[in-house]
Amino acid sequence: MEPSxxxxxxxxxxxxxxxxxxxxxxxxSTGRLGVLFSGGVDSALIAWELRTRPGVLLCTLxxxxxxxxxAGRAGAERLGLAWQALPVDPNHLKDVTSRFEKELxxxxxxxxxxxxxxxxxIEQAEPDRLVCGQGAxxxxxxxxxxxxxxxxxxERRSREDLGRLRDSDWPRTQRIAEKAGKTIFAPYLSLxxxxxxxxxxxxxRLPGDRPKRFFREWAVARGLPAELADRPKKAxxxxxxxxxxxxxxxxxxx
Numbered sequence: 001m002e003p004s005x006x007x008x009x010x011x012x013x014x015x016x017x018x019x020x021x022x023x024x025x026x027x028x029s030t031g032r033l034g035v036l037f038s039g040g041v042d043s044a045l046i047a048w049e050l051r052t053r054p055g056v057l058l059c060t061l062x063x064x065x066x067x068x069x070x071a072g073r074a075g076a077e078r079l080g081l082a083w084q085a086l087p088v089d090p091n092h093l094k095d096v097t098s099r100f101e102k103e104l105x106x107x108x109x110x111x112x113x114x115x116x117x118x119x120x121x122i123e124q125a126e127p128d129r130l131v132c133g134q135g136a137x138x139x140x141x142x143x144x145x146x147x148x149x150x151x152x153x154x155e156r157r158s159r160e161d162l163g164r165l166r167d168s169d170w171p172r173t174q175r176i177a178e179k180a181g182k183t184i185f186a187p188y189l190s191l192x193x194x195x196x197x198x199x200x201x202x203x204x205r206l207p208g209d210r211p212k213r214f215f216r217e218w219a220v221a222r223g224l225p226a227e228l229a230d231r232p233k234k235a236x237x238x239x240x241x242x243x244x245x246x247x248x249x250x251x252x253x254x
Contacts (some may be wrong), residue, residue: 012218014196019049022187026131027053034059034127039071040233041212042133045219046187047079059125061086061117063241067234075228086124093245096120103176111169113237113246119176120242128182134170135188138162139197140215141205143235155202162194
């Protein structure tokens with residue numbers, strides 16, 4: 001059953017409180033901090049929240065002409081924050097898949113493409129402490145495979161995807177970062193934020209005609225400019241061009 005109008009502000013308050021708790025240590029820290037920034041709403045909200053912290057650098061991975069690279073550049077300009085482009089080079093990609101073979105072993109094709117994208121970004125980003133928006137798509141049903149699902153099936157798939165991220169793909173990402181001599185944080189994967197997000201009824205998280213509507217509207221309520229909150233976003237491996245390069249690499253190696 002959809003919450004009453006009085007319930008929606010309380011749900012947003014819960015997300016506010018949880019996000020503040022998750023971001024508190026990052027705001028209080030000193031030194032350079034990189035945000036893995038695709039220009040989509042997940043990373044844009046993190047960048048917005050950290051925009052007054054000294055030393056923040058937005059880092060965008062992408063092949064020349066890719067949608068993420070263009071959106072990252074434009075988003076950084078809109079936020080008035082320093083920006084670093086992280087190129088996707090076929091030779092570097094081959095090196096990364098070889099060097100992180102242990103961390104990639106056993107991952108599905110989709111997870112592998114995401115992990116390779118993250119590895120490329122983590123290695124090239126200048127700061128040694130990084131923050132990313134992992135988890136929001138699983139909690140707020142941002143992926144294409146949620147479209148057309150009814151409430152119970154969407155909730156089951158969401159919890160399944162979130163469990164896989166928390167138990168497998170995120171630990172792999174952390175090991176990749178550690179191997180690269182870096183540390184990576186995911187505020188949306190804090191326990192408090194996950195609990196607040198999953199309190200939002202599934203009917204309010206269903207994609208409908210605007211994926212992540214509840215999350216986007218909440219981000220705007222927190223001050224994120226609407227043009228950043230509403231930007232359509234491809235999944236990381238597609239928006240950066242990494243997926244196409246991996247397929248080409250796999251075909252050559254057969």
